[in-house]
Amino acid sequence: MRVTMKLAALAVVGALAATTALAHGGHGRWEGRGAAPPAAVGERLEALEAALKLQPAQAASWAAFESTLVANAQERARLRQAMPDRADREALADFRVAMMKFNARAAEQANDARRALVATLTPEQRATFERFAQARGGPRQHHFGTPGHAPRDCPSWGGA
Secondary structure, three states: OHHHHHHHHHHHHHHHHOOOOHHHOOOHHHOOOOOOOHHHHHHHHHHHHHHHOOOHHHHHHHHHHHHHHHHHHHHHHHHHHOOOOOOOHHHHHHHHHHHHHHHHHHHHHHHHHHHHHHOOOOHHHHHHHHHHHHHOOOHHHHHOOOOOOOOOOOHHHOOO
16 A cells, blocks of 8 residues: 555656656756656646635645645756756766655655645545546647546646
C-alpha cells in the first residue's frame, strides 16, 4: 500500500508539473526536460482548484498544497538557470546529483501536502483530483495525439 501511495504522489506531482516546451510555445532550457516553468504550474493549479470547488474549511490545506508546488517549481527554475555548460562534465555531474536530491525533497514535500489536502476532500472532490492526476499534464497529451486522456468534466480541457 505504501508503494501505491508513493506512486500516486508521483503521479500527482507529474500531473501538476509535467509539460513540454512545444505545448507551451517553447521555453528554451525547459524543452525536453519534463518539468514545467512556474507559470505553467500555476495555471494547472488554478484549473485544479476551480474543478475541485473547494469549501472554506479546505482553504488552508489547499494553500499549503499550492504554495509547496509553486515554491518547488520556482526553486527548480532557479536551479536550472544555474545549470553548467554541457562541456564541463564534472560540474554537470555535480549539478545532476544536486537536482536529484532537490527532486527527492520536493517529491516528499509535495506528497505530504497532497496527503493533507486529500484528507479534507469529499469523495467527489477526490475523484476529480484523481482524474487530474491520471490526465498527467493534459495539454501535453493532446499535443502528442493521444486522445481520451483528458477528464470529461475538467475545465482546463474544456469539459463541463
